[in-house]
Amino acid sequence: MTPATTTEATSPDGSLTARVDAADWGALTDEVNEYGSALTGPLLTSGRCREIAALYDDAERFRTTVDMARHRFGSGQYRYFTHDLPDAVRELREAFYPHLLPIARDWAAKLGRSAPWPDDLGRWLATCHRAGQAKSAQILLRYGAGDWNALHRDVFGEMVFPLQVVIGLDAPGVDFTGGEFLMTEQRPRAQSRGSSATLPQGHALVFTTRDRPVASRRGWSVGPMRHGVSTVRSGVRRTLGLVFHEAS
Numbered sequence: 001m002t003p004a005t006t007t008e009a010t011s012p013d014g015s016l017t018a019r020v021d022a023a024d025w026g027a028l029t030d031e032v033n034e035y036g037s038a039l040t041g042p043l044l045t046s047g048r049c050r051e052i053a054a055l056y057d058d059a060e061r062f063r064t065t066v067d068m069a070r071h072r073f074g075s076g077q078y079r080y081f082t083h084d085l086p087d088a089v090r091e092l093r094e095a096f097y098p099h100l101l102p103i104a105r106d107w108a109a110k111l112g113r114s115a116p117w118p119d120d121l122g123r124w125l126a127t128c129h130r131a132g133q134a135k136s137a138q139i140l141l142r143y144g145a146g147d148w149n150a151l152h153r154d155v156f157g158e159m160v161f162p163l164q165v166v167i168g169l170d171a172p173g174v175d176f177t178g179g180e181f182l183m184t185e186q187r188p189r190a191q192s193r194g195s196s197a198t199l200p201q202g203h204a205l206v207f208t209t210r211d212r213p214v215a216s217r218r219g220w221s222v223g224p225m226r227h228g229v230s231t232v233r234s235g236v237r238r239t240l241g242l243v244f245h246e247a248s
C-alpha cells in the first residue's frame, strides 16, 4: 500500500475553504430561499469533527460558558470562543461568508432594508465592534441525554447578519438519538409552521437568524423565524455554531 502523503494524513478533508466552495451553492441558495434553511452535505471528516469537538475541554479557548438551564434557554451547555478562534473555526466562518452574502443582500433588497455587509468579513466585524457588539459569537454546544435548546434567535443588537451555520460534530442514530434541529416560521395572522432537520456528522445547516422574505400577495413580507433543538434522548450531541455578526 502506498503511504498517505503528509497532506492527506494531517488533513484528510483537504482545505476547508475548498470543501465549502465545492458545495452546490446554486441549489443551496434556492433551498434557503424556499425554506429558510438547507443542509450542505458532507464537509468535515469524522476525525476533523472529533478534533473540533475536543476543543470543548480546552477552557482557555472560551470567553464564557453558558449553563442553559440557569438562563432558562433549555438544558445543556455551550461555550463562546474568544476572538482567538481555532484555525478550523476561523476558516469555516470565512469560507461561508461570501456564499451567504448574496442571499443576505437579496433578502435585504426584497424587504426594502439596508444591506450593511461589505464583501470583507473583517470590515463587517469591525462595524459590529464600533456599534458596541464586540464579543465573539462563535460557539461549541454540548447536549447530553435530556438536554435541549429552546426556540430562540441569536440576535445581540442592531448589527445582524441574517443567516448562520451550525455544523454537526456527532453522528445521529450512532452517537445520540433525538436532538433534531428545529425551526418555526411565524406566518402573518396565522399559526406558525414548524420544520426539523437531522444534522449528520460533518454536515452544515445554513439557516435564518431572525427573519426572511416570504412571498405574499403584495410582494414580500417578513417571515420571523426561531430555531432550537429537540430533547436528546440518549448519548451526546455536539455542534459548532457560526454566527456572522458579533455578540454584545
Ligand SMILES: O=C(O)CCC(=O)C(=O)O
Residues within 6 Å of the ligand: 141, 149, 154, 165, 166, 181, 199, 227, 228, 229, 239, 240, 241, 242
Ligand atoms: O445545536 C444546534 O443544532 C443548534 C445550536 C444553535 O442554537 C445555534 O447554532 O445557533
Ligand SMILES: [Fe+2]
Residues within 6 Å of the ligand: 152, 153, 154, 227, 241
Ligand atoms: Fe442558536
